[in-house]
Each structure stands twice: as C-alpha cells, then as structure tokens.
Amino acid sequence: MKTLLHMQDLTKEYGKEKAVDSLTFSLLKNTSTALIGPNGAGKTTTLSMLAGLLKQSAGTIVFDGEITEDIQKVIGFLPQYPKFYSWLTALEFTEMAAKLSGVDAKIAKQEAEKTLEFVGLGDAKNKKTGTFSGGMKQRLGLAQAIVHKPSLLLLDEPVSALDPIGRREIMNLLKELQTTTTILYSTHILNDAEEMTDQLVFLRKGKLVEQGSMQEVREKYANPMYKIYFISTEEAAKFVEISPWPARQEDSIAFIHIEEEKPVMNEVLHVLAESHLSLLKVERATASLEEIFLQVVNNGE
Amino acid sequence: MDFESIPWMLILPLVVIQFILMLVAIIDLIRVSNTNGPKWLWALIIVLGNLIGPIIYFIIGRRNE
Amino acid sequence: MVSNFSILFQKEWRENVRNFKILWIPLVFLLFGITEPLTNYYLPQILNAVGNMPEGTVFPFPEFTPEQIVMSTVSQYQFIGMLVITLGFAGIISRERKNGTATFLYVRPISYTSYVYSKLSIMCILVVGSVILGLLANLYYTNVLFGAVDVGAFVGFLGTYIVWLLFVVSIVLFTSAAFSTAIASIISLALVLFVQFIDALLGAYWTISPWKIPMYAGYVLNGSVDKKPFIWSLIITLLAIVLLIFGAVYFAKRNISKTKI
Numbered sequence: 001m002k003t004l005l006h007m008q009d010l011t012k013e014y015g016k017e018k019a020v021d022s023l024t025f026s027l028l029k030n031t032s033t034a035l036i037g038p039n040g041a042g043k044t045t046t047l048s049m050l051a052g053l054l055k056q057s058a059g060t061i062v063f064d065g066e067i068t069e070d071i072q073k074v075i076g077f078l079p080q081y082p083k084f085y086s087w088l089t090a091l092e093f094t095e096m097a098a099k100l101s102g103v104d105a106k107i108a109k110q111e112a113e114k115t116l117e118f119v120g121l122g123d124a125k126n127k128k129t130g131t132f133s134g135g136m137k138q139r140l141g142l143a144q145a146i147v148h149k150p151s152l153l154l155l156d157e158p159v160s161a162l163d164p165i166g167r168r169e170i171m172n173l174l175k176e177l178q179t180t181t182t183i184l185y186s187t188h189i190l191n192d193a194e195e196m197t198d199q200l201v202f203l204r205k206g207k208l209v210e211q212g213s214m215q216e217v218r219e220k221y222a223n224p225m226y227k228i229y230f231i232s233t234e235e236a237a238k239f240v241e242i243s244p245w246p247a248r249q250e251d252s253i254a255f256i257h258i259e260e261e262k263p264v265m266n267e268v269l270h271v272l273a274e275s276h277l278s279l280l281k282v283e284r285a286t287a288s289l290e291e292i293f294l295q296v297v298n299n300g301e
Numbered sequence: 302m303d304f305e306s307i308p309w310m311l312i313l314p315l316v317v318i319q320f321i322l323m324l325v326a327i328i329d330l331i332r333v334s335n336t337n338g339p340k341w342l343w344a345l346i347i348v349l350g351n352l353i354g355p356i357i358y359f360i361i362g363r364r365n366e
Numbered sequence: 367m368v369s370n371f372s373i374l375f376q377k378e379w380r381e382n383v384r385n386f387k388i389l390w391i392p393l394v395f396l397l398f399g400i401t402e403p404l405t406n407y408y409l410p411q412i413l414n415a416v417g418n419m420p421e422g423t424v425f426p427f428p429e430f431t432p433e434q435i436v437m438s439t440v441s442q443y444q445f446i447g448m449l450v451i452t453l454g455f456a457g458i459i460s461r462e463r464k465n466g467t468a469t470f471l472y473v474r475p476i477s478y479t480s481y482v483y484s485k486l487s488i489m490c491i492l493v494v495g496s497v498i499l500g501l502l503a504n505l506y507y508t509n510v511l512f513g514a515v516d517v518g519a520f521v522g523f524l525g526t527y528i529v530w531l532l533f534v535v536s537i538v539l540f541t542s543a544a545f546s547t548a549i550a551s552i553i554s555l556a557l558v559l560f561v562q563f564i565d566a567l568l569g570a571y572w573t574i575s576p577w578k579i580p581m582y583a584g585y586v587l588n589g590s591v592d593k594k595p596f597i598w599s600l601i602i603t604l605l606a607i608v609l610l611i612f613g614a615v616y617f618a619k620r621n622i623s624k625t626k627i
Contacts, residue, residue, distance in 0.1 A: 044627060051473045054623050077473040079627045083466035085377070087384040093470075099373045100474040130334070144470055156627070311510065314503075315400050322393045329386050352397060356446075359390050360453045 001028040004182045005050075005071075005152060010059035012045050012206075019045040021206040022059070027152070027199075032174070032183040034193035037203035037297055043186035044080065046203075047154045050184070051077040063152075071152070073102060076145030080156040082137050086130025090121055093129060094143050101148035115147040116140075119173060135166040142170065146177060153177065155185035159192055171196065190289040204297045221292040226268055227285050228254040231278035239277055258284070323347055326355035335364045370476050374484035382488055387454065391492050394450055395443065395500030402439040403507040406430055432512040436520075437584045439504045440527065443497065444580055448558050451493055452538055456551040458485050459542040459618055466626040478619040482543065486611065489535045494528055501527075519587050526583035526600070533576050533603050534558050536610035544617040576603040 003026045010023040020042040027033055035043045048054040050061065052072045063071045084093060094112035103111055116125045119139040124132070129140060138161065145153060158174070159167040174183060175196045187193055193200060193214070200217055202210040210217065229252065230236040236254045240247045245263055247256045256268065265284065272279055287295065326347045330336065336343050343362045347354045382388050405412070430438075459482075462468035471481070501524060505515060537557050541550035565577035573595035582599060585591035 048627060052622075053469070053472055053625060053627065072473060072475040075473070077469075079466065079469050081466065081627075083469070083626075085381065085462075085467050087381055088377070092380070096373055096377060097470060097474070100370055100471065100476055102475065311404065311507065315397070315404065318393055318397050318400070322390060322397065325386050325389050325393070352401070355390065356394055356450065359386075360450065363385070 001031070003027070004029045004064060005184075006062040007050075008060045008062065010046065010049060010061065011057050012042075012049060012054060013057040018206050020049070020056075023203075023206070023208055025199075025201055025208060025211060027182050027184055029151075030178065030180065030182055031198040032178050032185070032196055033199040033201060034197045035184065035186040035201050035203060036188070036190060036193060036293065037186075038188055040205075041203040041297070042206035043188075043203060044156055045206075047077070047156050047184070047186060050152075051075060051154055053077075074150055075152045075154055076101075076148065076150035078138075078141045078145045078153075078155045078158055081161070082141030084129035084132070084137065084140065086128060089126050089128055090116060090132070090140050090143075091125040093140070094125075094147050097144040098147040101150075103148050111147055112143075115143045118146075119143045120169070135162055138162060138166070138170060142173065146181070149180075151182060153181050153183045153185075155183065157187060158185055160187060160189060167192070190293040194289065202293075202296045210296045217292060217296070221295050222287045224258045224284060224286050226256045226258065226265070226282060228256070228268070228272070228282050229280040230254065231280055235277045239272075239275060242271075242275060244271065319352060322355045326358050329363065330358065333363060336362045337364050338362065369480055371480040371483055374471075374476070374481055375487055378484050378488040382492065387492060391450065391454065392496040392499050395447060395496040396503050397500075398442045398446065399439055399500035399502075399504035400507055402442055403435050403504060403511050406435055406438065407511040430512060432508045432515045433519075433584075433587050435508045435512050436501070436504060436515060436523070436587060439501070440580060440584065443500070444562065445559070447497070448534060448562075449555075451534055452554040452558055453551055455489055455535075455538045456542055456554055457547040458489065458539065459614075460545065460547040460550055461542075463621060463625045464547065469625050469627055472622045472625055479615050482539065482611065482615045482618050486535065486539055486614075489539065490532070493531055493535055497527070497531055498524065515587070516589070519589055523583045523587035526579060526586050526596075529600060529603055529607075530576070530579040530583065532607050533579070536607045536614070540610040540614045540617070543614040543621065574598045574602060576606055579603055 006026040008024050010020060011018060012020040023042075023046060025033075035046060037043055045054065049056045050071070052075075060067050061071065062068070063074070088096070091109070091112055094116055095109050098108040098111050098115075099105055113122075113125065116122055119142050121136065121139050121143065124136060129137070132140065138158070142155075142158070145155070155174075159170050162170060171192065174185075177183065178196060190200075197214060199213060200211065201208060210220075212220070228236075228239065230239065231252065233249075233252050236249045236252045239254050240249045243254070243256065245256050245268075247254050249255070256263070265282070269282065272282070327344065330340060330343055330347065343358050346362070347358050350357060457464075462471075505520060508515060538550070538554045541553045541557075544550070545553065562577045562580075565575055569575065569578060573592075576599065578595075578599055582591055582596045585596070
C-alpha cells in the first residue's frame with residue numbers, strides 16, 4: 001500500500017518542554033490511524049503541526065513523496081472544540097470553507113449542500129450556527145473538514161464530547177469516509193478506536209511508545225492474567241508484597257500476568273491459602289482495551 | 302423662542318436618526334444571546350441614555366462571539 | 367492559490383451587516399455632524415430658555431465662521447469618533463483568533479495579504495464612509511445656518527482628513543493583528559488619542575507629524591496651510607500606513623500559532 005504521509009522526527013518545543021518529541025510514523029493511503037494518549041500527550045500539538053497551525057521545531061513532513069510544509073490544500077481539519085461564526089448559516093459557512101479550500105465557486109454551494117446532507121444537517125442548513133447544539137456543531141465541523149474532498153482528514157477528539165448515540169453516528173460517517181480518505185484522529189478512549197482503525201499510535205509525554213494494528217497491540221498486551229479480588233486495598237497490597245511472581249495492584253484487586261501458562265492456578269491458590277488473606281474471588285482474564293491503554297501509556301513510568 | 306420659529310425641518314432629521322439608532326440598539330439587544338451585564342440595564346441605558354446610550358451599548362454592552 | 371479576497375470580504379461584509387455596525391457607525395457620525403452646527407447656532411436661545419436670565423441679558427456670543435463649525439465637528443470626531451473606531455474594531459483580528467473561529471480560516475491555504483485586506487476594506491468602508499456622510503450632512507447644516515464653505519477647500523480638507531482616518535484604521539488593524547484585543551485597544555487608544563493630546567500640548571516644537579494631519583486639514587479648509595510641513599506630514603503618514611499594513615500581514619500570519627484550538 002502507498003504511503004500518503006510520513007513524519008520523521010517531528011518535534012515541537014516550548015522552551016525546554018518538548019510537547020512532541022521526535023515523532024516518526026507513516027499514514028498509508030485510505031487507512032485510518034488513531035493517536036492515542038492521555039491529555040497532554042501531544043496529540044493536539046501533532047495534529048496542529050500537520051494542519052499548519054503550528055510550525056515544528058524540528059523534523060520533516062513528507063506528503064506523497066515530497067517534503068513539504070504546506071499540505072493545507074489537501075487536508076481537512078476538525079478541532080476538538082469547533083467554534084463557528086455565529087452570524088453565518090451552516091450553508092454559508094460550509095460554502096465559504098469550500099471556496100477557501102479551492103473548490104470552484106460555481107459548484108461550491110452545491111458541494112456544501114451535499115456535504116451538509118451527508119452529515120445530517122440538511123434540514124438545518126439555513127439556520128445560524130449560533131443556535132446549534134454541541135452535536136450539530138460537531139457535524140458542521142466535520143462538514144467543513146470534508147467539503148473539499150481532502151485526501152487527508154485530521155480530527156482532534158472527534159467524538160469525545162458526544163453522547164453515545166452521537167458518537168456512534170459520527171463514527172459511522174467516518175467509516176464511510178474511510179474508503180476514499182486517509183484519516184488521522186486523536187482520542188483518549190481506546191474503545192472508540194476499536195471498529196474502524198487500521199493503525200494505533202500511542203503517545204506519552206510527546207513520545208511514541210507503541211504502534212501497531214489493533215490485533216498486534218492486543219496480542220502483545222492482552223496476555224492472560226489472574227485477577228485476585230481481596231476484601232480491601234490493604235490486603236491486596238500485602239499480597240503483592242509476598243507474591244513469588246511479579247504482581248501489581250489496583251485498589252483491592254491484584255494482577256499476576258501469565259506467561260507461557262505459568263504460574264498455574266493451583267500454585268496461585270496455594271500461595272493464597274498460605275497467606276491467610278481475606279480473599280473474595282480469583283479469576284483468569286484478559287486485559288480490556290482500557291487496561292491495555294493504561295498499560296501502554298504507563299509503560300516505563 | 303416660540304413654537305413657530307423652531308426650524309423643524311432642521312431638527313427633524315436629528316430626531317429621526319436618534320430614534321433609528323435607539324431602535325437598532327434595542328433590536329440588537331433582543332437578538333443577541335449575551336450581553337456584558339444584565340440586559341434590562343442595557344435597555345435602560347439605551348432608552349434613557351439619550352444620544353450616548355446606544356453608542357455605549359454597541360461598544361461595551363455587546364458581546365461579540 | 368487564487369486570491370480569496372472576495373470570499374473573505376464577503377464574510378466581513380456579512381458580519382458587519384448582521385451585527386449592525388453598517389448602521390450604527392454611520393448614524394453616530396451623522397448625529398454628531400448635525401448636532402454640532404445646530405447647538406452652536408441655537409446655543410443663545412437654548413441658554414435663554416433654560417436659564418432664568420433677567421430680561422434683556424445679552425451674551426456676547428462669538429460669531430462663528432462656517433469653517434469654524436466644520437472644525438469643531440472634526441474635534442468631536444477626533445474624540446468620540448476615534449473612541450468608537452478604536453474600541454469598535456480593536457478585536458477585528460484578535461477576537462477571532464482568541465475565540466477560535468479563525469481556526470477554520472487558518473487551516474486553509476488562504477493568502478494572509480488577502481485576509482488583512484478584507485479587514486482593511488471593511489474598516490475603510492465603514493470609517494471613511496461614515497465620516498464622509500457625517501461631514502456632508504455637517505456641510506449642509508453649516509451652509510444653511512452659518513453660510514457657505516468654499517467647495518474646493520472643503521474637498522481638500524476632506525481628502526486630508528481621510529488620510530488621517532486611514533492612519534487610524536491601519537493602527538487599529540496592526541495592533542489587532544499583533545496583540546490581544548485588550549492590549550490592542552489600549553495601544554490604539556494611546557496612539558490615536560493620547561499621542562494626539564501630547565502633540566497638541568508640546569507640538570509647537572515640530573511641524574511634521576501624522577498627528578498634526580487633522581489640524582492641517584483645518585488649515586486647508588481655511589486656505590491658510592503652510593505647504594512644506596503639510597506635504598511632508600502627508601508623506602510620513604502615508605509611509606506609516608503602508609508599514610502598518612505590511613506589519614499587520616506579518617503579524618496576522620505569525621500569530622496563527624496563538625489561535626485557540
């Protein structure tokens with residue numbers, strides 16, 4: 001598959017702080033990539049550099065085989081909290097966005113109408129954007145980002161402000177776009193990324209800490225483990241101390257990772273019986289996406 | 302000065318302009334969702350503030366989004 | 367990229383129509399243009415009507431020339447008018463950067479020269495248009511109440527005063543491109559009103575200054591202008607306008623990174 005965009009050692013410094021630190025990864029044509037990380041990991045900064053809102057301190061952006069600093073003609077960008085000129089109607093705004101992105105003035109209005117229809121704002125196209133709800137603003141934000149049919153779509157937390165229904169609807173729209181567009185979006189919720197994402201890029205403190213397909217990440221991190229439920233946090237802590245195997249603890253639950261089917265459950269139960277701790281339950285489980293997320297972004301802490 | 306000698310043709314435009322200015326300010330006040338400070342206060346300033354009232358409203362009271 | 371001036375200008379036009387600036391700014395200048403000759407003409411009667419003057423009291427009111435009335439209108443414009451312009455437009459670039467609406471412009475391949483020119487154009491239309499409207503109404507009232515003003519002199523005066531207005535417009539545009547709305551307001555007010563005041567206070571020591579342009583406009587009206595310092599002030603002012611506009615383009619582009627995302 002062809003590479004659409006490659007960033008090499010992309011870095012953004014604010015004084016001594018590095019918001020983004022030597023970030024290197026590629027986007028393949030018509031695939032989608034999720035930038036995943038907690039708040040402050042550098043997701044927005046990375047997207048802003050690609051969108052031409054910030055200038056990188058170092059590193060290069062290669063688009064379609066050419067080193068360039070100006071990919072604004074071929075991108076669409078949706079900020080996390082889109083803010084609109086309240087005195088423009090949705091149609092006027094989208095038409096302006098289309099024209100400014102180089103859509104022929106003769107067809108701009110028509111394209112704007114089609115796009116608004118696509119995002120589900122067909123009925124509200126002549127309403128002033130000042131009257132729009134949060135969900136409608138997100139849709140309008142998406143409309144202005146795709147009205148000129150960009151080859152790269154950059155979305156900053158496109159669904160995190162929405163309720164579950166709105167989230168599903170926007171995700172479905174993105175899935176539809178994915179067939180013709182390369183998508184890079186940020187999220188701090190891994191579940192959002194599950195269905196439509198070809199590549200996951202995990203960021204922590206501006207650095208890339210893990211990368212791969214959902215499948216690869218799952219295989220790497222979703223090792224089976226024992227979850228041992230204790231009656232209290234103190235009990236769980238005591239167990240982590242005496243455990244013969246590496247163990248970690250979250251509240252009143254202790255975790256032991258199983259590698260190559262070791263340790264076996266009997267051994268664990270034996271240790272537990274000896275310890276005289278107040279046990280509630282032991283189970284064999286695999287990590288949830290949320291746990292994988294925590295594991296990856298906390299790696300090396 | 303008696304009533305007859307007042308040059309109404311010269312004063313009328315002044316009254317009309319001032320009235321339009323006040324009207325525009327009031328319409329705007331009704332339409333905008335937010336003002337800096339309570340709306341009723343701005344309504345008072347516009348109506349009672351004579352010539353300056355609407356101007357002060359447009360410069361200070363109106364919150365531009 | 368093809369010029370996107372007309373698209374950006376359409377946006378500015380719609381904004382200023384829908385927030386009523388297109389109405390209230392001309393009305394304000396019209397109002398002061400009419401009030402000044404009226405109050406000056408009827409001041410004696412007004413004072414007589416409101417004050418309990420003993421019968422037969424006569425105030426020695428000075429006889430105003432028509433030119434003096436026009437210039438006293440300009441001095442109203444120089445204070446209240448300039449206040450309206452600086453505070454009314456201080457956010458013209460900084461506001462959309464601060465509230466994040468400009469993000470949708472800045473992620474697109476727009477020309478920042480067109481961007482600044484679209485702002486400049488709408489300001490010029492509103493400011494210069496309003497002042498011309500106000501001064502023409504003023505001319506009519508002055509004509510009726512105080513006598514004729516020489517048309518040629520008036521045109522020269524108007525042209526000169528428009529240069530001053532362009533200077534003010536470019537100061538506001540530049541500060542709004544370079545700073546936040548609050549700082550832009552303060553610096554614009556200082557440059558337009560405070561420096562004008564200083565120039566009036568200490569300005570006897572020099573003759574060439576942009577802040578003397580309104581005064582020279584008055585001399586043009588009287589036909590008593592000293593050509594050399596006048597021409598030089600005009601040249602300096604026009605140069606400053608060009609520099610300020612270039613600066614506005616530079617800072618508008620440089621401050622993209624300060625846009626709230």
